[in-house]
Amino acid sequence: MLRRVGYEDRLGGGGRAGRPDSWFTAYRGDVAAAAVVPEGGHGSEAAGPVVSAVLAAG
Known part of the structure; x- marks a missing residue:
């Protein structure tokens, strides 16, 4: 499910803690x-391997 993210939330405001x-x-x-x-840090560390696996399977 997608959720709306406000401008401040994307910049770390609004009381949101943790990694980007x-x-x-x-x-x-x-x-x-x-x-x-979510809160995975740098793209190449967390989301990159997911994308790589998808492309390798396709």
């Missing part, structure tokens, strides 16, 4: 994939 969300997008040929890992 991790996001990563990539494509190979005609297949594209995107992933978001």
